[in-house]
Amino acid sequence: MRTDPLFQPVISEVRTTRTVSLTFNDQPLNVPAGMSVAAALLMSGIIRFRATPVSESPRAPYCMMGVCFECLVDIDGVPNRQSCLIEVAEGMRIRSQEGARDLIYQPMNVRAVEVQS
Amino acid sequence: MSQDRHSVVQSDVIVIGGGLVGTAVAYGLARSGVAAVVLDQGDDAFRASRGNFGLVWVQGKGHDLPDYARWTRSSANRWPAFAQALMADSGVDVQLKQPGGFHPCFSDEELLERQSRLQTLQTLQDALGDYPFEMLDAAEVKARLPLIGPAVIGASYTTQDGHVNPLKLLRALHASAQVKGARLHGGVQVDRIDCAPGEFRVKAGQRCFVAPRIVLAAGLGNAALARQVGLYAPVAPNRGQVLISERVRPFLDYPTLNVRQTDEGTVQLGDSMEEVGFDDGTSTEVLAAIAKRGVSTFPLLRDVRLVRAWGALRVLSPDGFPIYQQSSAHPGAFVVTCHSGVTLAAAHALRIAPWIMGGAPLDELEVFTGDRFLTDKVFSHAH
Numbered sequence: 001m002r003t004d005p006l007f008q009p010v011i012s013e014v015r016t017t018r019t020v021s022l023t024f025n026d027q028p029l030n031v032p033a034g035m036s037v038a039a040a041l042l043m044s045g046i047i048r049f050r051a052t053p054v055s056e057s058p059r060a061p062y063c064m065m066g067v068c069f070e071c072l073v074d075i076d077g078v079p080n081r082q083s084c085l086i087e088v089a090e091g092m093r094i095r096s097q098e099g100a101r102d103l104i105y106q107p108m109n110v111r112a113v114e115v116q117s
Numbered sequence: 118m119s120q121d122r123h124s125v126v127q128s129d130v131i132v133i134g135g136g137l138v139g140t141a142v143a144y145g146l147a148r149s150g151v152a153a154v155v156l157d158q159g160d161d162a163f164r165a166s167r168g169n170f171g172l173v174w175v176q177g178k179g180h181d182l183p184d185y186a187r188w189t190r191s192s193a194n195r196w197p198a199f200a201q202a203l204m205a206d207s208g209v210d211v212q213l214k215q216p217g218g219f220h221p222c223f224s225d226e227e228l229l230e231r232q233s234r235l236q237t238l239q240t241l242q243d244a245l246g247d248y249p250f251e252m253l254d255a256a257e258v259k260a261r262l263p264l265i266g267p268a269v270i271g272a273s274y275t276t277q278d279g280h281v282n283p284l285k286l287l288r289a290l291h292a293s294a295q296v297k298g299a300r301l302h303g304g305v306q307v308d309r310i311d312c313a314p315g316e317f318r319v320k321a322g323q324r325c326f327v328a329p330r331i332v333l334a335a336g337l338g339n340a341a342l343a344r345q346v347g348l349y350a351p352v353a354p355n356r357g358q359v360l361i362s363e364r365v366r367p368f369l370d371y372p373t374l375n376v377r378q379t380d381e382g383t384v385q386l387g388d389s390m391e392e393v394g395f396d397d398g399t400s401t402e403v404l405a406a407i408a409k410r411g412v413s414t415f416p417l418l419r420d421v422r423l424v425r426a427w428g429a430l431r432v433l434s435p436d437g438f439p440i441y442q443q444s445s446a447h448p449g450a451f452v453v454t455c456h457s458g459v460t461l462a463a464a465h466a467l468r469i470a471p472w473i474m475g476g477a478p479l480d481e482l483e484v485f486t487g488d489r490f491l492t493d494k495v496f497s498h499a500h
Contacts, residue, residue, distance in 0.1 A: 103366070
């Protein structure tokens with residue numbers, strides 16, 4: 001879901017015109033290089049980052065400094081990453097974190113965890 | 118500001134300690150219409166009730182003291198009804214699950230030690246009644262816990278074991294006790310207890326609490342408080358460290374001694390014991406050992422992200438068993454202290470509370486007086 005972004009970059013603070021392209025839930029986005037994934041998604045109008053494990057209610061970043069764990073997303077197949085602490089990179093595939101991570105069943109392209117040892 | 122800051126608060130019973138033990142006793146008292154006042158210390162208290170592992174654990178307890186095995190089982194048996202009562206009074210589901218629990222073993226020595234402990238218990242049929250347990254080899258463990266690691270060569274399993282969410286339990290006890298009429302006072306630092314015949318006066322700053330009965334349930338604080346009412350409760354801290362993971366989908370249907378998954382998906386790892394005095398910090402070596410043992414138990418935890426770690430102080434008597442005693446010098450003063458505040462919560466609410474109000478003395482508690490430590494004997498706890 002996209003709406004008008006709640007957050008806009010402060011123009012005087014933008015030090016780069018370089019952008020990177022990435023996707024959020026398969027939706028292509030162009031965002032300024034050098035910023036955090038959380039900031040990039042917020043300025044792109046994304047307001048639902050994840051669903052909580054217990055009540056499945058929607059969440060977006062809260063503290064933006066690595067404390068609250070509200071900004072969790074799946075980045076390149078690795079679940080539950082704190083998007084406020086990770087810098088955007090070209091080609092990143094980001095997905096909303098839907099509930100709790102599943103340790104048993106994981107996508108094919110992710111490093112497999114051996115469970116049948 | 119509370120209104121009673123400069124006044125005297127009267128009640129039937131004063132309970133010192135707002136943790137799992139104190140609030141369980143207060144809940145039991147309040148349920149039978151007794152006016153109970155609970156005095157809780159500040160957030161700088163050690164608060165074992167907020168750092169524990171949440172097991173309702175029977176397995177192996179009391180192999181060297183059948184009375185303790187019996188007492189533990191009597192509480193575990195009462196837990197389902199107790200959880201329902203808490204739910205009815207507070208609306209909090211403490212997430213009690215008693216599917217049986219596993220104690221994983223990683224060496225032949227561990228396995229033999231488990232076997233002998235449990236066998237000892239099983240032979241005490243007279244004291245304990247039936248004591249069901251199973252020793253499982255690696256294949257049998259794997260059949261019940263498919264995700265178990267190859268380093269686990271066997272396990273003991275006892276059907277009565279279970280777990281709760283211990284933070285929800287503390288909240289449920291606080292809420293239930295108050296719904297039933299208990300009055301909780303937070304941030305109370307007890308300065309002293311004055312004893313007079315039929316009356317105890319607790320002084321805390323400008324505040325004063327008066328009642329004909331008093332229950333010391335202050336955890337590690339009991340050592341100093343007990344002396345003031347003619348009781349002996351030489352409890353000392355024993356540190357356990359705990360690791361907490363990110364939330365993951367349910368993968369583990371049973372509690373184990375060192376790894377369990379909460380109702381909300383968190384994995385809790387721990388089983389360390391350290392004698393480090395009043396230091397509730399953490400250390401890298403111990404946390405690393407806990408993590409390593411956890412991953413050996415369930416290899417799929419290898420990549421799980423850890424989000425928190427803490428240390429908490431167990432409240433241990435010299436032999437590891439609880440202390441329950443009424444003061445003979447000052448009748449009406451009781452000490453109630455133990456390490457297993459979760460497991461024993463049901464017994465504290467449903468059996469200790471009536472005893473405090475003058476019910477028949479519980480024969481099975483005679484061995485748990487604090488006076489047993491008034492000897493030259495050297496004790497060791499077997500936890």
